[in-house]
Amino acid sequence: MANPFSILRSTQDGISILALDGYLDAHTAPQFEKAVQEEFEAGRIRLIVDCAKLTYISSAGLGVFMIFVEEIREAGGDIKICGLAPKVYQVFEILGFPSLFDIVEDVPAAVAKYAETPVREN
Amino acid sequence: MVSLERTFSLHVPASTENLAMIREFVTSIGEQAGLASSEIAKLVLAVDEACANVIEHAYGSDMTKEVSVRATLDDAILEITVTDTGIGFDPGSVEQKGLDKLIRARKSGGLGMGLIRSFVDEVHYQISGEKNELRMVKRLKKV
Numbered sequence: 001m002a003n004p005f006s007i008l009r010s011t012q013d014g015i016s017i018l019a020l021d022g023y024l025d026a027h028t029a030p031q032f033e034k035a036v037q038e039e040f041e042a043g044r045i046r047l048i049v050d051c052a053k054l055t056y057i058s059s060a061g062l063g064v065f066m067i068f069v070e071e072i073r074e075a076g077g078d079i080k081i082c083g084l085a086p087k088v089y090q091v092f093e094i095l096g097f098p099s100l101f102d103i104v105e106d107v108p109a110a111v112a113k114y115a116e117t118p119v120r121e122n
Numbered sequence: 123m124v125s126l127e128r129t130f131s132l133h134v135p136a137s138t139e140n141l142a143m144i145r146e147f148v149t150s151i152g153e154q155a156g157l158a159s160s161e162i163a164k165l166v167l168a169v170d171e172a173c174a175n176v177i178e179h180a181y182g183s184d185m186t187k188e189v190s191v192r193a194t195l196d197d198a199i200l201e202i203t204v205t206d207t208g209i210g211f212d213p214g215s216v217e218q219k220g221l222d223k224l225i226r227a228r229k230s231g232g233l234g235m236g237l238i239r240s241f242v243d244e245v246h247y248q249i250s251g252e253k254n255e256l257r258m259v260k261r262l263k264k265v
Contacts, residue, residue: 023142025170025174026138027141056167058170059174059234066221066224067228094237094240095236096221097221
């Protein structure tokens with residue numbers, strides 16, 4: 001009965017890409033949180049979260065972005081979000097994410113964003 | 123014409139694993155109500171948020187407890203009530219903080235009620251005895 005959720009991790013040009021697939025809710029958010037935590041602890045602070053295969057998100061999933069983004073930015077990195085389906089984007093939009101996060105079309109656009117914005121020095 | 127009222131109920135143990143089942147239940151009620159798929163998606167998310175709050179906060183993920191979801195449907199409205207017997211709190215009393223403030227405080231919570239309020243037409247909260255009830259109303263007809 002449980003709605004499936006998985007994360008496929010890869011790297012491109014030194015950027016970590018977490019591709020989310022399925023349903024991100026209060027049950028599966030800890031999996032996502034653990035993945036971001038591991039990236040951060042390994043010093044990989046330039047992240048792209050690819051949501052092209054994300055079917056559903058609730059506030060528990062959005063909360064993961066909120067917990068880490070400040071710390072990652074303070075370390076000079078960022079979390080960029082891409083591939084949101086309209087139904088999923090609506091949830092991000094209602095809560096005001098577009099003004100605080102770079103949300104772009106797809107992975108190449110997110111990689112390009114990193115290229116145009118050099119890593120911040122703190 | 124007399125409006126026929128129909129009631130549907132789902133009772134599940136208080137585990138986040140059961141949120142998928144709750145979402146399927148709400149989806150099927152939304153379909154019965156004739157809602158557009160975009161409206162069903164909003165209702166599903168509102169109920170998911172309410173139930174996740176109950177499971178994680180009111181019950182502290184104690185699986186021996188039960189979350190009840192009751193849907194009442196007539197021609198004019200679809201009403202969904204989430205009931206628990208855990209630690210009650212009035213969501214209306216919680217100050218809605220902006221996303222930027224929550225991020226600065228590295229807080230992940232506090233968004234669920236905002237989504238519920240955005241996605242249904244009315245939200246009512248009632249504590250009666252040991253029961254806490256969050257009632258969400260979706261109007262099916264424009265008045």
